[in-house]
Amino acid sequence: MDIKVNVREAAGHAYVVELSGEIDVYTSPKVKDAITELIDQGHYNLVINLGKVRYIDSTGLGVLIGGLKRVREHGGSVNLVCTNPQIKKIFDITGLVKIFGIYDDEETAMKALV
């Protein structure tokens, strides 16, 4: 079980964090490190692509919430790409659909950034 993290620059000074695998209590620190590093470098508009994520738990949600809090302090935003129904369900249950912009594809998520 592992998580792969791919970070790339996109148009308009935004960055895409593409995740692949499972985000749990073991792997979430790796995701946190990637997001923290981007924010520390001054990148506050992020798209986090969960399209290839098969599983996420509360620690993974905590990392996303923490990232969103930090970028908002700088007027930034985090949009998510998510198509997995089970993961969407978790965002629904926890009410995080009201906090994050959640989109079906990366292009739409990029356009929707502030």
Added chain:
Amino acid sequence: MNGVQMSEGTTGVVELRIPRRAEWVAVARLAVAAVANRLNFSIEEIEDVKLAVAEACTNCILQRDAADQIEIVCDTKEDGITVRVRSFAGPAPSIEPPAPIEKEQQQIGALGIFLIRSLMDNVDYEHGQGRGTDLVMTKKVTS
């Protein structure tokens, strides 16, 4: 992992014990998913059980006063599964009180318990300072 007992059909008890470390949670959730798969759960319901068990294990890991092992017992009936996840307080009493859990970890723990309560049909959860954690949850087959 400890011994496995399973009777014929869908009724039986499966026990496993994992080290109370993050890298072992995946083993617990996959094992319980395999057990749940023997019942007539839908794929979505199996995913619910899998996440709930993982959250319970994560909760044990986040508690400072739990033992170094997590015990997971699955009791399957034809109409559902009951899973007990517990990690009692370590045997050696500490003179110093356990270090307080960070606020971020407390929030994640609360989110985890909220998810378990949302995904499972019945949840009994006990945790007290110095007593470890003990969570029993049930999911009924709907199909």
